[in-house]
Amino acid sequence: MKKSIDRGIITPHPVLIIGTYDKDGTPNAMNAAWGGQVGSNQISVSLSTHKTTENIKLNREFTVAFATADQVEACDYVGLVSGSKVPDKLEKCGFTVTQSDRVNAPVIDQLPVTIECRVVALQEEFGETRVVAEIVGMKADEEVLTDGKVDLGKLRPVIYDTAGKCYRVVGDSVGGAWNVGKKLL
Numbered sequence: 385m386k387k388s389i390d391r392g393i394i395t396p397h398p399v400l401i402i403g404t405y406d407k408d409g410t411p412n413a414m415n416a417a418w419g420g421q422v423g424s425n426q427i428s429v430s431l432s433t434h435k436t437t438e439n440i441k442l443n444r445e446f447t448v449a450f451a452t453a454d455q456v457e458a459c460d461y462v463g464l465v466s467g468s469k470v471p472d473k474l475e476k477c478g479f480t481v482t483q484s485d486r487v488n489a490p491v492i493d494q495l496p497v498t499i500e501c502r503v504v505a506l507q508e509e510f511g512e513t514r515v516v517a518e519i520v521g522m523k524a525d526e527e528v529l530t531d532g533k534v535d536l537g538k539l540r541p542v543i544y545d546t547a548g549k550c551y552r553v554v555g556d557s558v559g560g561a562w563n564v565g566k567k568l569l
């Protein structure tokens with residue numbers, strides 16, 4: 385029998401590592417699990433008051449890398465510490481960056497897949513900043529590609545488990561989309 389649980393929430397969440405530059409050009413990164421794809425070419429993230437939020441308002445461009453099992457400690461660290469208190473936050477967790485050629489934002493070298501985003505709307509609502517951004521590009525290391533496409537089996541991205549408050553690695557394929565259900569047609 386199904387039980388009613390206090391609070392409803394979408395689960396699982398993706399773990400997005402947002403890369404930005406501040407006004408002095410110092411790169412920063414933060415962990416954001418309250419976000420995702422909107423339509424075919426946009427994303428949305430809900431941000432509280434952070435150095436990242438300030439940087440996005442300033443530059444209106446940022447990157448989003450996908451947290452991986454291999455880099456889970458560094459990905460968690462950027463969600464624990466603020467770049468406004470620890471200016472060398474990225475160095476502390478072993479992240480280095482390369483400037484994106486599409487947006488004024490850093491691409492984290494240690495995270496294999498990154499999308500490049502440009503803000504289309506900033507909504508101040510319910511005490512947070514809701515950022516809607518267009519995806520203008522994507523970068524991926526060759527090692528995580530199969531036939532030119534991102535292979536999640538190779539990337540090993542993590543998702544955020546809100547109930548368990550932990551990261552879980554994305555698992556095996558259990559069937560082809562728009563395909564496995566054809567057995568029931």
Ligand SMILES: Cc1cc2nc3c(=O)[nH]c(=O)nc-3n(C[C@H](O)[C@H](O)[C@H](O)COP(=O)(O)O)c2cc1C
Pocket residue numbers: 412413414415416417418419430431432433434435436437460462463464465466467468544
């Ligand atoms: C798993 C996890 C998910 C998080 N998700 C969000 C989020 O979606 N929105 C948000 O505003 N903060 C989120 N945070 C908190 C920020 O990542 C954190 O406050 C960070 O230190 C901000 O860094 P900054 O001040 O350098 O930008 C999350 C933290 C963790 C560990």
